[in-house]
Amino acid sequence: MSLLMDAGAWLGDPANWSGDNGVPTRTVQHLAITGAAVGIAAAVALPAGVLIGHTRRGAGLVGALSGAARAIPTLGLLTLFGLAYGIGLKASLAALVVLAVPSILAGAYAGVQAVDAATVSAARAVGMRPRQVLFGVELPLAAPVVVGGVRAAVLQVVATATLAAYIADYGLGRYLFAGLKSRDYAQMLAGALLVAALALLLELAFAAAQRYAATRIADPARSDRNDTRTVQKGPTS
Amino acid sequence: MIEFESVSKTYPDGTVAVEEFSLVVPSHRSVVLVGSSGSGKSTLLQMVNRMVEPTGGRVAIDGEDVAGRDAVGLRRSIGYVLQHGGLLPHRTVLDNIATVPVLNGTRRRRARTEAAGLLERVGLDPSLGRRYPSQLSGGQQQRVGVARALASDPNILLMDEPFGAVDPIVRRELQDELARLQADLGKTIIFVTHDVDEALRLGDEVVVLRRHGVIAQRGTPAEILASPADDFVRDFVGADREERRLTVRKVDGRDVAVDGTGRPVGVLHP
Numbered sequence: 001m002s003l004l005m006d007a008g009a010w011l012g013d014p015a016n017w018s019g020d021n022g023v024p025t026r027t028v029q030h031l032a033i034t035g036a037a038v039g040i041a042a043a044v045a046l047p048a049g050v051l052i053g054h055t056r057r058g059a060g061l062v063g064a065l066s067g068a069a070r071a072i073p074t075l076g077l078l079t080l081f082g083l084a085y086g087i088g089l090k091a092s093l094a095a096l097v098v099l100a101v102p103s104i105l106a107g108a109y110a111g112v113q114a115v116d117a118a119t120v121s122a123a124r125a126v127g128m129r130p131r132q133v134l135f136g137v138e139l140p141l142a143a144p145v146v147v148g149g150v151r152a153a154v155l156q157v158v159a160t161a162t163l164a165a166y167i168a169d170y171g172l173g174r175y176l177f178a179g180l181k182s183r184d185y186a187q188m189l190a191g192a193l194l195v196a197a198l199a200l201l202l203e204l205a206f207a208a209a210q211r212y213a214a215t216r217i218a219d220p221a222r223s224d225r226n227d228t229r230t231v232q233k234g235p236t237s
Numbered sequence: 238m239i240e241f242e243s244v245s246k247t248y249p250d251g252t253v254a255v256e257e258f259s260l261v262v263p264s265h266r267s268v269v270l271v272g273s274s275g276s277g278k279s280t281l282l283q284m285v286n287r288m289v290e291p292t293g294g295r296v297a298i299d300g301e302d303v304a305g306r307d308a309v310g311l312r313r314s315i316g317y318v319l320q321h322g323g324l325l326p327h328r329t330v331l332d333n334i335a336t337v338p339v340l341n342g343t344r345r346r347r348a349r350t351e352a353a354g355l356l357e358r359v360g361l362d363p364s365l366g367r368r369y370p371s372q373l374s375g376g377q378q379q380r381v382g383v384a385r386a387l388a389s390d391p392n393i394l395l396m397d398e399p400f401g402a403v404d405p406i407v408r409r410e411l412q413d414e415l416a417r418l419q420a421d422l423g424k425t426i427i428f429v430t431h432d433v434d435e436a437l438r439l440g441d442e443v444v445v446l447r448r449h450g451v452i453a454q455r456g457t458p459a460e461i462l463a464s465p466a467d468d469f470v471r472d473f474v475g476a477d478r479e480e481r482r483l484t485v486r487k488v489d490g491r492d493v494a495v496d497g498t499g500r501p502v503g504v505l506h507p
Contacts, residue, residue, distance in 0.1 A: 125288050127311075
Protein backbone atom coordinates (compact mmCIF):
# COMPACT_ATOMS: atom_id res chain seq x y z
CA MET A 1 0.00 0.00 0.00
CA SER A 2 2.83 2.34 0.81
CA LEU A 3 4.29 1.57 -2.60
CA LEU A 4 1.10 2.80 -4.20
CA MET A 5 1.31 5.97 -2.08
CA ASP A 6 4.94 6.39 -3.06
CA ALA A 7 3.93 6.06 -6.70
CA GLY A 8 1.24 8.67 -6.05
CA ALA A 9 3.80 10.94 -4.48
CA TRP A 10 6.10 10.40 -7.47
CA LEU A 11 3.29 11.33 -9.83
CA GLY A 12 2.49 14.38 -7.68
CA ASP A 13 6.04 15.65 -7.69
CA PRO A 14 6.27 18.63 -10.10
CA ALA A 15 9.89 17.73 -10.77
CA ASN A 16 8.72 14.63 -12.60
CA TRP A 17 6.48 16.69 -14.89
CA SER A 18 9.11 18.81 -16.60
CA GLY A 19 12.23 18.39 -18.65
CA ASP A 20 13.41 15.69 -21.03
CA ASN A 21 12.52 12.95 -18.59
CA GLY A 22 9.21 14.53 -17.54
CA VAL A 23 5.87 12.77 -17.88
CA PRO A 24 4.58 15.03 -20.72
CA THR A 25 7.69 14.46 -22.84
CA ARG A 26 7.70 10.71 -22.20
CA THR A 27 3.97 10.47 -22.96
CA VAL A 28 4.37 12.33 -26.23
CA GLN A 29 7.27 10.02 -27.13
CA HIS A 30 5.20 7.00 -26.24
CA LEU A 31 2.30 8.21 -28.38
CA ALA A 32 4.66 9.10 -31.19
CA ILE A 33 6.22 5.67 -31.44
CA THR A 34 2.80 4.03 -31.10
CA GLY A 35 1.42 6.24 -33.86
CA ALA A 36 4.42 5.67 -36.09
CA ALA A 37 4.33 1.89 -35.66
CA VAL A 38 0.58 1.64 -36.26
CA GLY A 39 0.83 4.13 -39.13
CA ILE A 40 3.53 2.18 -40.93
CA ALA A 41 1.77 -1.12 -40.27
CA ALA A 42 -1.52 0.33 -41.57
CA ALA A 43 0.15 1.68 -44.70
CA VAL A 44 1.20 -1.87 -45.52
CA ALA A 45 -1.56 -4.00 -44.04
CA LEU A 46 -4.67 -1.97 -44.91
CA PRO A 47 -4.21 -2.04 -48.70
CA ALA A 48 -3.07 -5.66 -48.57
CA GLY A 49 -6.01 -6.74 -46.39
CA VAL A 50 -8.53 -4.82 -48.48
CA LEU A 51 -7.12 -6.34 -51.66
CA ILE A 52 -7.28 -9.86 -50.25
CA GLY A 53 -10.81 -9.29 -48.93
CA HIS A 54 -11.88 -7.81 -52.25
CA THR A 55 -10.48 -10.54 -54.47
CA ARG A 56 -11.03 -13.26 -51.88
CA ARG A 57 -7.63 -14.62 -52.87
CA GLY A 58 -4.87 -15.34 -50.40
CA ALA A 59 -7.18 -15.70 -47.40
CA GLY A 60 -5.13 -18.66 -46.20
CA LEU A 61 -2.05 -16.47 -46.27
CA VAL A 62 -3.69 -13.96 -43.92
CA GLY A 63 -4.67 -16.68 -41.50
CA ALA A 64 -1.22 -18.26 -41.45
CA LEU A 65 0.58 -14.93 -41.29
CA SER A 66 -1.47 -13.46 -38.47
CA GLY A 67 -1.38 -16.71 -36.53
CA ALA A 68 2.37 -17.02 -36.87
CA ALA A 69 2.99 -13.35 -36.15
CA ARG A 70 0.96 -13.49 -32.96
CA ALA A 71 3.17 -16.30 -31.74
CA ILE A 72 6.35 -14.26 -32.10
CA PRO A 73 7.60 -13.05 -28.72
CA THR A 74 8.04 -9.31 -29.06
CA LEU A 75 10.96 -9.11 -26.66
CA GLY A 76 12.81 -11.72 -28.71
CA LEU A 77 12.02 -9.87 -31.89
CA LEU A 78 13.18 -6.62 -30.31
CA THR A 79 16.48 -8.21 -29.36
CA LEU A 80 16.84 -9.60 -32.87
CA PHE A 81 16.18 -6.20 -34.47
CA GLY A 82 18.43 -4.58 -31.88
CA LEU A 83 21.25 -6.85 -32.98
CA ALA A 84 20.49 -6.19 -36.62
CA TYR A 85 19.95 -2.42 -36.53
CA GLY A 86 21.92 -1.59 -33.42
CA ILE A 87 20.64 0.07 -30.28
CA GLY A 88 18.06 2.75 -30.98
CA LEU A 89 14.56 3.61 -32.04
CA LYS A 90 14.71 1.89 -35.40
CA ALA A 91 14.82 -1.58 -33.89
CA SER A 92 11.94 -0.81 -31.48
CA LEU A 93 9.86 0.64 -34.26
CA ALA A 94 10.46 -2.37 -36.51
CA ALA A 95 9.44 -4.77 -33.76
CA LEU A 96 6.27 -2.80 -33.02
CA VAL A 97 5.34 -2.69 -36.71
CA VAL A 98 5.59 -6.45 -36.89
CA LEU A 99 3.37 -6.61 -33.83
CA ALA A 100 0.74 -4.31 -35.36
CA VAL A 101 0.48 -5.82 -38.83
CA PRO A 102 -1.51 -9.02 -38.10
CA SER A 103 -4.47 -7.30 -36.39
CA ILE A 104 -4.78 -4.61 -39.03
CA LEU A 105 -4.41 -7.11 -41.86
CA ALA A 106 -6.98 -9.47 -40.37
CA GLY A 107 -9.43 -6.63 -39.71
CA ALA A 108 -9.16 -5.20 -43.20
CA TYR A 109 -9.45 -8.61 -44.79
CA ALA A 110 -12.34 -9.81 -42.64
CA GLY A 111 -14.25 -6.54 -42.96
CA VAL A 112 -14.12 -6.31 -46.72
CA GLN A 113 -14.63 -10.02 -47.23
CA ALA A 114 -17.79 -9.95 -45.10
CA VAL A 115 -19.52 -7.34 -47.27
CA ASP A 116 -22.49 -8.99 -48.96
CA ALA A 117 -21.34 -10.14 -52.40
CA ALA A 118 -24.80 -9.39 -53.80
CA THR A 119 -24.52 -5.74 -52.73
CA VAL A 120 -21.12 -5.43 -54.39
CA SER A 121 -22.36 -7.11 -57.53
CA ALA A 122 -25.40 -4.82 -57.63
CA ALA A 123 -23.17 -1.76 -57.29
CA ARG A 124 -21.13 -2.94 -60.26
CA ALA A 125 -24.24 -3.77 -62.25
CA VAL A 126 -25.67 -0.25 -61.99
CA GLY A 127 -22.42 1.15 -63.34
CA MET A 128 -20.05 1.93 -60.47
CA ARG A 129 -16.39 1.82 -61.39
CA PRO A 130 -14.16 -0.58 -59.40
CA ARG A 131 -12.75 2.37 -57.43
CA GLN A 132 -16.26 3.65 -56.67
CA VAL A 133 -17.33 0.21 -55.53
CA LEU A 134 -14.31 0.01 -53.24
CA PHE A 135 -14.53 3.47 -51.69
CA GLY A 136 -18.28 3.96 -51.90
CA VAL A 137 -19.53 0.53 -50.95
CA GLU A 138 -16.98 -1.98 -49.68
CA LEU A 139 -14.94 0.26 -47.38
CA PRO A 140 -17.87 2.06 -45.72
CA LEU A 141 -19.62 -1.24 -45.05
CA ALA A 142 -16.39 -2.82 -43.79
CA ALA A 143 -15.46 0.22 -41.69
CA PRO A 144 -16.45 -1.12 -38.24
CA VAL A 145 -14.36 -4.27 -38.63
CA VAL A 146 -11.45 -2.40 -40.22
CA VAL A 147 -11.43 0.10 -37.37
CA GLY A 148 -11.67 -2.82 -34.96
CA GLY A 149 -8.46 -4.25 -36.38
CA VAL A 150 -6.66 -0.93 -35.97
CA ARG A 151 -8.05 -0.66 -32.45
CA ALA A 152 -6.59 -4.04 -31.48
CA ALA A 153 -3.26 -3.09 -33.03
CA VAL A 154 -3.12 0.24 -31.20
CA LEU A 155 -3.83 -1.43 -27.91
CA GLN A 156 -1.14 -4.06 -28.37
CA VAL A 157 1.40 -1.51 -29.56
CA VAL A 158 0.75 1.12 -26.88
CA ALA A 159 1.26 -1.51 -24.20
CA THR A 160 4.28 -3.08 -25.83
CA ALA A 161 5.90 0.25 -26.74
CA THR A 162 7.09 0.19 -23.15
CA LEU A 163 9.76 -2.17 -24.45
CA ALA A 164 11.13 0.54 -26.72
CA ALA A 165 12.91 1.88 -23.64
CA TYR A 166 14.75 -1.44 -23.42
CA ILE A 167 17.06 -0.42 -26.25
CA ALA A 168 16.36 3.30 -26.61
CA ASP A 169 15.91 6.28 -24.34
CA TYR A 170 12.32 6.67 -25.38
CA GLY A 171 8.75 6.53 -24.09
CA LEU A 172 7.08 5.79 -20.79
CA GLY A 173 8.93 2.50 -20.54
CA ARG A 174 11.94 4.55 -19.44
CA TYR A 175 10.44 4.85 -15.95
CA LEU A 176 10.12 1.08 -15.68
CA PHE A 177 13.62 0.25 -16.82
CA ALA A 178 15.18 3.12 -14.90
CA GLY A 179 13.23 2.21 -11.78
CA LEU A 180 14.21 -1.42 -12.15
CA LYS A 181 17.87 -0.56 -12.38
CA SER A 182 17.84 1.79 -9.38
CA ARG A 183 15.27 -0.21 -7.40
CA ASP A 184 13.01 2.83 -7.44
CA TYR A 185 9.81 0.82 -7.36
CA ALA A 186 7.64 3.89 -6.87
CA GLN A 187 8.88 5.22 -10.19
CA MET A 188 8.29 1.82 -11.81
CA LEU A 189 4.75 1.63 -10.56
CA ALA A 190 4.06 5.21 -11.59
CA GLY A 191 5.33 4.40 -15.08
CA ALA A 192 3.19 1.29 -15.26
CA LEU A 193 0.13 3.26 -14.16
CA LEU A 194 0.80 5.89 -16.83
CA VAL A 195 1.04 3.24 -19.56
CA ALA A 196 -2.16 1.60 -18.34
CA ALA A 197 -3.97 4.93 -18.25
CA LEU A 198 -2.79 5.79 -21.76
CA ALA A 199 -3.90 2.40 -23.06
CA LEU A 200 -7.28 2.88 -21.42
CA LEU A 201 -7.74 6.32 -22.96
CA LEU A 202 -6.84 5.07 -26.42
CA GLU A 203 -9.16 2.12 -25.97
CA LEU A 204 -12.02 4.47 -25.13
CA ALA A 205 -11.24 6.69 -28.11
CA PHE A 206 -11.12 3.77 -30.51
CA ALA A 207 -14.24 2.21 -29.08
CA ALA A 208 -15.99 5.49 -29.87
CA ALA A 209 -14.48 5.51 -33.37
CA GLN A 210 -15.66 1.99 -33.97
CA ARG A 211 -19.13 2.85 -32.75
CA TYR A 212 -19.15 5.83 -35.07
CA ALA A 213 -18.10 3.62 -37.99
CA ALA A 214 -20.85 1.15 -37.19
CA THR A 215 -23.74 3.51 -36.56
CA ARG A 216 -22.93 6.41 -38.86
CA ILE A 217 -21.06 4.91 -41.77
CA ALA A 218 -21.86 1.23 -42.19
CA ASP A 219 -25.40 1.10 -40.83
CA PRO A 220 -26.77 4.61 -40.35
CA ALA A 221 -30.27 3.19 -40.04
CA ARG A 222 -29.33 2.15 -36.52
CA SER A 223 -28.84 5.71 -35.35
CA ASP A 224 -31.57 7.24 -37.49
CA ARG A 225 -33.79 9.47 -35.40
CA ASN A 226 -36.42 9.37 -38.15
CA ASP A 227 -36.66 5.67 -37.57
CA THR A 228 -40.34 4.98 -37.18
CA ARG A 229 -40.33 1.42 -38.30
CA THR A 230 -43.55 0.70 -36.51
CA VAL A 231 -45.43 3.61 -38.11
CA GLN A 232 -45.24 3.02 -41.85
CA LYS A 233 -46.60 5.46 -44.33
CA GLY A 234 -47.57 4.73 -47.89
CA PRO A 235 -48.34 1.33 -49.32
CA THR A 236 -47.33 -1.41 -46.96
CA SER A 237 -46.08 -3.50 -49.84
CA MET B 238 -33.73 -3.72 -79.93
CA ILE B 239 -31.59 -6.34 -78.25
CA GLU B 240 -30.21 -9.21 -80.28
CA PHE B 241 -28.68 -12.40 -78.96
CA GLU B 242 -26.76 -14.02 -81.82
CA SER B 243 -25.99 -17.65 -81.00
CA VAL B 244 -24.43 -16.74 -77.67
CA SER B 245 -22.80 -19.38 -75.49
CA LYS B 246 -21.28 -19.34 -72.06
CA THR B 247 -18.98 -22.07 -70.85
CA TYR B 248 -17.09 -21.50 -67.61
CA PRO B 249 -13.39 -22.35 -67.35
CA ASP B 250 -14.20 -25.46 -65.30
CA GLY B 251 -16.26 -26.76 -68.23
CA THR B 252 -19.69 -25.94 -66.80
CA VAL B 253 -22.04 -24.99 -69.59
CA ALA B 254 -24.50 -22.23 -68.71
CA VAL B 255 -25.82 -21.31 -72.15
CA GLU B 256 -25.49 -23.00 -75.52
CA GLU B 257 -26.11 -21.28 -78.86
CA PHE B 258 -28.93 -18.99 -77.77
CA SER B 259 -30.50 -16.63 -80.29
CA LEU B 260 -33.30 -14.17 -79.69
CA VAL B 261 -34.41 -10.74 -80.85
CA VAL B 262 -36.07 -8.50 -78.29
CA PRO B 263 -37.92 -5.75 -80.15
CA SER B 264 -37.84 -2.19 -78.81
CA HIS B 265 -40.55 -1.08 -76.40
CA ARG B 266 -41.63 -4.65 -75.74
CA SER B 267 -41.29 -6.79 -72.67
CA VAL B 268 -39.89 -10.26 -73.14
CA VAL B 269 -39.92 -12.69 -70.23
CA LEU B 270 -37.36 -15.48 -70.05
CA VAL B 271 -38.85 -18.19 -67.90
CA GLY B 272 -37.16 -21.39 -66.82
CA SER B 273 -36.06 -23.34 -63.80
CA SER B 274 -32.61 -23.04 -62.27
CA GLY B 275 -29.92 -24.17 -64.66
CA SER B 276 -31.77 -22.76 -67.64
CA GLY B 277 -29.19 -20.00 -67.95
CA LYS B 278 -31.80 -17.25 -67.84
CA SER B 279 -29.91 -14.97 -65.45
CA THR B 280 -26.68 -15.56 -67.35
CA LEU B 281 -28.38 -14.43 -70.54
CA LEU B 282 -29.70 -11.31 -68.84
CA GLN B 283 -26.30 -10.42 -67.44
CA MET B 284 -24.73 -10.69 -70.88
CA VAL B 285 -26.68 -7.62 -71.93
CA ASN B 286 -24.92 -5.31 -69.46
CA ARG B 287 -21.65 -7.26 -69.62
CA MET B 288 -21.80 -8.55 -66.07
CA VAL B 289 -21.17 -11.86 -67.87
CA GLU B 290 -19.14 -12.05 -71.07
CA PRO B 291 -20.28 -14.68 -73.58
CA THR B 292 -17.67 -17.22 -74.66
CA GLY B 293 -19.29 -17.47 -78.08
CA GLY B 294 -21.63 -15.41 -80.24
CA ARG B 295 -22.53 -11.79 -79.53
CA VAL B 296 -25.13 -9.57 -77.93
CA ALA B 297 -26.04 -6.39 -79.75
CA ILE B 298 -28.11 -3.36 -78.75
CA ASP B 299 -29.57 -1.51 -81.72
CA GLY B 300 -27.10 -3.34 -83.93
CA GLU B 301 -24.02 -2.48 -81.89
CA ASP B 302 -22.07 -5.29 -80.24
CA VAL B 303 -22.00 -4.62 -76.47
CA ALA B 304 -18.51 -6.14 -76.28
CA GLY B 305 -17.25 -3.03 -78.05
CA ARG B 306 -18.75 -0.68 -75.48
CA ASP B 307 -17.27 0.55 -72.22
CA ALA B 308 -18.81 -1.74 -69.59
CA VAL B 309 -19.39 1.03 -67.05
CA GLY B 310 -21.02 3.38 -69.55
CA LEU B 311 -23.12 0.51 -70.88
CA ARG B 312 -24.36 -0.41 -67.40
CA ARG B 313 -25.27 3.18 -66.57
CA SER B 314 -27.36 3.34 -69.74
CA ILE B 315 -29.39 0.28 -68.73
CA GLY B 316 -31.79 0.00 -65.80
CA TYR B 317 -31.15 -3.06 -63.69
CA VAL B 318 -33.45 -4.48 -61.05
CA LEU B 319 -32.53 -7.54 -59.05
CA GLN B 320 -33.82 -9.72 -56.28
CA HIS B 321 -33.77 -8.06 -52.83
CA GLY B 322 -33.47 -4.74 -54.64
CA GLY B 323 -29.68 -4.76 -54.48
CA LEU B 324 -29.84 -1.44 -52.64
CA LEU B 325 -26.86 0.04 -50.79
CA PRO B 326 -27.68 -0.43 -47.08
CA HIS B 327 -25.63 2.56 -45.93
CA ARG B 328 -27.33 5.11 -48.17
CA THR B 329 -30.78 6.62 -47.87
CA VAL B 330 -33.53 5.62 -50.24
CA LEU B 331 -33.20 8.91 -52.12
CA ASP B 332 -29.44 8.51 -52.50
CA ASN B 333 -29.93 4.95 -53.69
CA ILE B 334 -32.32 6.10 -56.38
CA ALA B 335 -30.01 8.96 -57.32
CA THR B 336 -26.98 6.65 -57.65
CA VAL B 337 -26.70 6.55 -61.42
CA PRO B 338 -27.59 10.20 -62.14
CA VAL B 339 -24.98 11.27 -59.58
CA LEU B 340 -22.42 8.94 -61.15
CA ASN B 341 -23.25 10.56 -64.46
CA GLY B 342 -22.55 14.01 -63.04
CA THR B 343 -26.01 15.29 -62.12
CA ARG B 344 -25.82 17.58 -59.09
CA ARG B 345 -26.76 15.69 -55.95
CA ARG B 346 -29.45 18.15 -54.98
CA ARG B 347 -31.21 17.95 -58.31
CA ALA B 348 -30.80 14.17 -58.45
CA ARG B 349 -32.49 13.90 -55.04
CA THR B 350 -35.39 16.07 -56.13
CA GLU B 351 -35.90 13.88 -59.16
CA ALA B 352 -35.54 10.78 -57.00
CA ALA B 353 -38.42 11.99 -54.82
CA GLY B 354 -40.55 12.27 -57.95
CA LEU B 355 -39.62 8.71 -58.90
CA LEU B 356 -40.66 7.48 -55.47
CA GLU B 357 -44.15 8.72 -56.16
CA ARG B 358 -44.02 7.24 -59.60
CA VAL B 359 -43.47 3.75 -58.17
CA GLY B 360 -46.24 4.28 -55.62
CA LEU B 361 -44.27 5.20 -52.50
CA ASP B 362 -44.67 8.15 -50.17
CA PRO B 363 -41.80 10.63 -50.77
CA SER B 364 -41.30 10.81 -46.99
CA LEU B 365 -39.73 7.34 -47.27
CA GLY B 366 -36.83 8.93 -49.13
CA ARG B 367 -34.95 9.79 -45.93
CA ARG B 368 -35.15 6.23 -44.66
CA TYR B 369 -32.59 3.52 -45.12
CA PRO B 370 -33.37 0.34 -47.09
CA SER B 371 -33.43 -1.84 -43.97
CA GLN B 372 -36.26 0.33 -42.62
CA LEU B 373 -38.48 -0.60 -45.56
CA SER B 374 -40.50 -3.75 -46.17
CA GLY B 375 -39.38 -6.16 -48.89
CA GLY B 376 -42.02 -4.89 -51.29
CA GLN B 377 -41.08 -1.26 -50.66
CA GLN B 378 -37.43 -2.11 -51.29
CA GLN B 379 -38.36 -3.66 -54.61
CA ARG B 380 -40.23 -0.52 -55.59
CA VAL B 381 -37.16 1.51 -54.71
CA GLY B 382 -35.11 -0.87 -56.86
CA VAL B 383 -37.42 -0.15 -59.79
CA ALA B 384 -37.20 3.60 -59.12
CA ARG B 385 -33.40 3.39 -59.13
CA ALA B 386 -33.46 1.54 -62.44
CA LEU B 387 -35.67 4.26 -63.94
CA ALA B 388 -33.61 7.16 -62.57
CA SER B 389 -31.39 7.69 -65.57
CA ASP B 390 -34.36 7.20 -67.93
CA PRO B 391 -32.82 4.21 -69.70
CA ASN B 392 -34.34 2.67 -72.82
CA ILE B 393 -33.70 -0.81 -71.53
CA LEU B 394 -34.69 -2.43 -68.24
CA LEU B 395 -33.18 -5.71 -67.15
CA MET B 396 -35.11 -7.40 -64.37
CA ASP B 397 -33.55 -10.43 -62.70
CA GLU B 398 -36.26 -12.20 -60.66
CA PRO B 399 -37.06 -8.83 -59.09
CA PHE B 400 -40.13 -9.98 -57.24
CA GLY B 401 -38.90 -13.43 -56.25
CA ALA B 402 -38.30 -12.65 -52.59
CA VAL B 403 -41.65 -11.13 -51.60
CA ASP B 404 -44.86 -12.83 -50.60
CA PRO B 405 -47.47 -13.69 -53.27
CA ILE B 406 -49.88 -10.86 -52.48
CA VAL B 407 -47.19 -8.20 -52.58
CA ARG B 408 -45.72 -9.81 -55.68
CA ARG B 409 -49.08 -9.43 -57.40
CA GLU B 410 -49.19 -5.73 -56.44
CA LEU B 411 -45.68 -5.18 -57.75
CA GLN B 412 -46.52 -6.94 -61.01
CA ASP B 413 -49.57 -4.73 -61.50
CA GLU B 414 -47.47 -1.66 -60.73
CA LEU B 415 -44.83 -2.70 -63.27
CA ALA B 416 -47.49 -3.36 -65.92
CA ARG B 417 -48.93 0.11 -65.26
CA LEU B 418 -45.48 1.73 -65.49
CA GLN B 419 -44.68 -0.14 -68.68
CA ALA B 420 -47.93 1.02 -70.27
CA ASP B 421 -46.76 4.59 -69.57
CA LEU B 422 -43.09 4.26 -70.35
CA GLY B 423 -42.79 1.64 -73.09
CA LYS B 424 -39.28 0.49 -72.16
CA THR B 425 -37.55 -2.46 -73.75
CA ILE B 426 -37.70 -4.99 -70.93
CA ILE B 427 -36.04 -8.35 -70.44
CA PHE B 428 -37.55 -9.96 -67.39
CA VAL B 429 -36.24 -13.18 -65.91
CA THR B 430 -38.34 -15.39 -63.65
CA HIS B 431 -39.01 -18.98 -62.71
CA ASP B 432 -42.67 -18.16 -62.03
CA VAL B 433 -44.83 -19.03 -65.04
CA ASP B 434 -47.80 -17.01 -63.84
CA GLU B 435 -45.58 -13.96 -63.55
CA ALA B 436 -44.25 -14.58 -67.05
CA LEU B 437 -47.72 -14.85 -68.53
CA ARG B 438 -48.86 -11.74 -66.69
CA LEU B 439 -45.98 -9.45 -67.62
CA GLY B 440 -44.64 -10.59 -70.99
CA ASP B 441 -45.64 -9.27 -74.39
CA GLU B 442 -43.68 -12.32 -75.35
CA VAL B 443 -42.68 -15.32 -73.27
CA VAL B 444 -39.63 -17.48 -73.91
CA VAL B 445 -39.68 -20.84 -72.15
CA LEU B 446 -36.15 -22.17 -71.57
CA ARG B 447 -34.87 -25.68 -71.04
CA ARG B 448 -31.43 -26.38 -69.63
CA HIS B 449 -28.49 -24.39 -71.03
CA GLY B 450 -30.70 -21.72 -72.55
CA VAL B 451 -32.28 -23.94 -75.16
CA ILE B 452 -35.57 -22.37 -76.23
CA ALA B 453 -38.44 -24.78 -75.72
CA GLN B 454 -41.03 -22.36 -77.03
CA ARG B 455 -41.55 -18.68 -77.61
CA GLY B 456 -44.74 -16.82 -78.26
CA THR B 457 -47.34 -14.56 -76.72
CA PRO B 458 -48.73 -15.73 -73.39
CA ALA B 459 -51.92 -16.72 -75.18
CA GLU B 460 -50.04 -18.76 -77.76
CA ILE B 461 -48.05 -20.56 -75.09
CA LEU B 462 -51.21 -21.44 -73.18
CA ALA B 463 -53.21 -22.32 -76.29
CA SER B 464 -50.67 -24.65 -77.83
CA PRO B 465 -47.72 -25.74 -75.74
CA ALA B 466 -45.01 -26.96 -78.11
CA ASP B 467 -44.32 -30.20 -76.28
CA ASP B 468 -44.71 -32.06 -73.02
CA PHE B 469 -41.93 -30.04 -71.39
CA VAL B 470 -43.71 -26.75 -72.02
CA ARG B 471 -47.11 -28.24 -71.25
CA ASP B 472 -45.78 -29.45 -67.94
CA PHE B 473 -43.83 -26.28 -67.20
CA VAL B 474 -46.70 -23.85 -67.78
CA GLY B 475 -49.08 -26.22 -66.03
CA ALA B 476 -51.42 -26.40 -69.00
CA ASP B 477 -53.13 -29.36 -67.36
CA ARG B 478 -53.50 -27.66 -63.97
CA GLU B 479 -57.08 -27.32 -62.80
CA GLU B 480 -57.01 -23.54 -62.70
CA ARG B 481 -55.94 -23.39 -66.36
CA ARG B 482 -58.78 -25.67 -67.58
CA LEU B 483 -61.69 -23.34 -67.90
CA THR B 484 -65.13 -24.35 -69.05
CA VAL B 485 -68.20 -22.24 -69.60
CA ARG B 486 -71.42 -22.75 -67.73
CA LYS B 487 -74.71 -20.91 -68.24
CA VAL B 488 -75.93 -19.16 -65.12
CA ASP B 489 -78.90 -16.77 -65.27
CA GLY B 490 -78.36 -16.39 -69.00
CA ARG B 491 -74.71 -15.36 -68.58
CA ASP B 492 -71.61 -17.35 -69.53
CA VAL B 493 -69.65 -18.08 -66.37
CA ALA B 494 -66.08 -19.38 -66.65
CA VAL B 495 -65.41 -22.27 -64.31
CA ASP B 496 -62.03 -23.86 -63.64
CA GLY B 497 -61.20 -27.55 -63.43
CA THR B 498 -62.23 -27.79 -59.79
CA GLY B 499 -65.63 -26.31 -60.54
CA ARG B 500 -64.78 -22.96 -58.98
CA PRO B 501 -66.20 -19.98 -60.90
CA VAL B 502 -63.43 -17.53 -61.88
CA GLY B 503 -65.28 -14.90 -63.96
CA VAL B 504 -68.00 -13.98 -66.39
CA LEU B 505 -67.53 -13.89 -70.17
CA HIS B 506 -68.31 -10.64 -71.94
CA PRO B 507 -68.97 -11.29 -75.60
